[in-house]
Amino acid sequence: MLIQILGIIVLLMALRTLFAQDRSERMLYLNAMSFGIAGLMALYIQTPFGAIIAITYFIASTISSNAIAYSIGRVKNEIILDE
Amino acid sequence: MNEIIAIIIAAVLSWINFVLIDTWMGLPEQPGVKGAEVIGRSVKRRGGDLAGGFFQGNIVCSPDASAGTLLASAACYTIGTPEGGLIAAILVYFGNRLCADPGYAGTTGALSITCIIFAASYIGIGPADFIVGMVLAIVTIQGLYHPFSSRLLGKIAKKMGRHTKLP
Numbered sequence: 001m002l003i004q005i006l007g008i009i010v011l012l013m014a015l016r017t018l019f020a021q022d023r024s025e026r027m028l029y030l031n032a033m034s035f036g037i038a039g040l041m042a043l044y045i046q047t048p049f050g051a052i053i054a055i056t057y058f059i060a061s062t063i064s065s066n067a068i069a070y071s072i073g074r075v076k077n078e079i080i081l082d083e
Numbered sequence: 084m085n086e087i088i089a090i091i092i093a094a095v096l097s098w099i100n101f102v103l104i105d106t107w108m109g110l111p112e113q114p115g116v117k118g119a120e121v122i123g124r125s126v127k128r129r130g131g132d133l134a135g136g137f138f139q140g141n142i143v144c145s146p147d148a149s150a151g152t153l154l155a156s157a158a159c160y161t162i163g164t165p166e167g168g169l170i171a172a173i174l175v176y177f178g179n180r181l182c183a184d185p186g187y188a189g190t191t192g193a194l195s196i197t198c199i200i201f202a203a204s205y206i207g208i209g210p211a212d213f214i215v216g217m218v219l220a221i222v223t224i225q226g227l228y229h230p231f232s233s234r235l236l237g238k239i240a241k242k243m244g245r246h247t248k249l250p
Contacts, residue, residue, distance in 0.1 A: 001086060002215045009218055013226055024125030025229065031143040032218075032226035035153055039214045042157030051161040055154045055171060059146060059178035066144035066182060069118030 003043050010036040023072050027065055034061040089208045093216030096203065097152050098223070100196050102239060104148040108188040110141040111240035112247050115184050118144040126233050134240045134247040135233025139225060145184035148192025149224075151175045153217045155193035159200050160210035167210075168197025 013033035020026045034057075041054040105111075111134035114120035119140030126136030142149050154175055158167030175189035200210050224232045240246045 002090075002211055005090075005215055006218055009222055009226075013222070016226065022125060022129065024122045025129070027122055027143050028139060028225045028229060032222050035149075035218050035221045038153060039157065039218050042160055042214060043211060046161060048158075048162045048167075051154075051158040051167060051171070052174075054157045055174045055178075058150060058154060059174075059181065062144065062146055062150065062178065063182055066116055066118040069121045069140070069144055070116075073117065073121035 003040060006036050006040045006043065010040065024069065027069050027072070031065060034058060034065075037061075086212070089212040090215050090219070093203070093208055093212040094219040095216075096199055097156075097196065097213060097217040098220035100199060101148040101152045101192050101217075101220070102224075102236070103243075104192050104195060105138065105141070105188055106236070106240050106243050106245050108148070108186060108191065109245055110147060110188065111135065111138045111236060111245050113137060113249060114144075115141050115186060116144045116182065126229050129230055131230035131233030132237030133249065134245070135236035136229075137247055138236045138240070139229065139233060142221070142225065145182040145186075146175050146178040146189040147186075148188045148195075149217070149221055150178070151189040151192030151194075152196040153214065153221075155196045156200065156210050156213035156217055159197060160214060164201050164204060164210065165197060168193055168200065172197070 013029050017026050017029040038054040038058040114137050122140030123136035127133045155168040155171040158171035172190045172193035
């Protein structure tokens with residue numbers, strides 16, 4: 001049952017990411033989705049290495065989200081400068 | 084204990100754990116890394132609170148107490164209750180340094196939720212309930228309605244004297 005709950009949350013957050021308008025808003029839904037996927041990994045694999053996998057995945061997704069959010073900010077600044 | 088009640092209690096405990104620790108460690112005060120500022124300003128533009136927005140941006144862009152809570156719960160579930168939490172705290176510490184974040188919010192969150200999980204095991208709530216509870220808690224902050232949740236986080240920040248002084 002726990003895996004089903006997490007699966008529904010991941011699905012809902014993925015849909016919200018798809019249909020959100022603002023790019024920064026999408027980052028927040030993606031972050032919630034990453035929490036769910038990391039939880040799914042730990043619950044499904046159920047061995048100590050599963051926790052290592054979940055932790056590695058989550059930290060990697062945090063680093064990428066930081067890079068994406070930074071790039072979103074830089075792209076906005078460049079558009080304003082061009083005008 | 085009934086599974087649903089266990090998950091709800093675990094969600095409330097996780098929510099309190101990461102919100103209090105993150106607010107106390109200054110996440111609403113300023114963006115820890117550049118990406119967090121972008122997200123914070125975007126939340127403010129959509130009608131939210133800037134301090135709450137910085138909080139949400141810091142959650143996205145670096146491992147904070149919410150990450151520490153989730154990963155410590157996952158480690159306690161698969162490895163065992165005190166050992167898993169300590170291993171998760173070490174790995175979250177490395178993750179903080181990798182993200183160029185000088186803080187200790189992730190490590191603190193991981194250690195404190197390990198203590199809470201240990202205590203909760205005596206009333207029948209297991210680490211797996213904390214995994215699902217933490218995901219539910221983060222969905223209430225990041226996945227529902229950002230202006231409202233950021234205003235709530237801003238109020239808590241103001242009460243704890245950690246509201247941002249940036250314009």
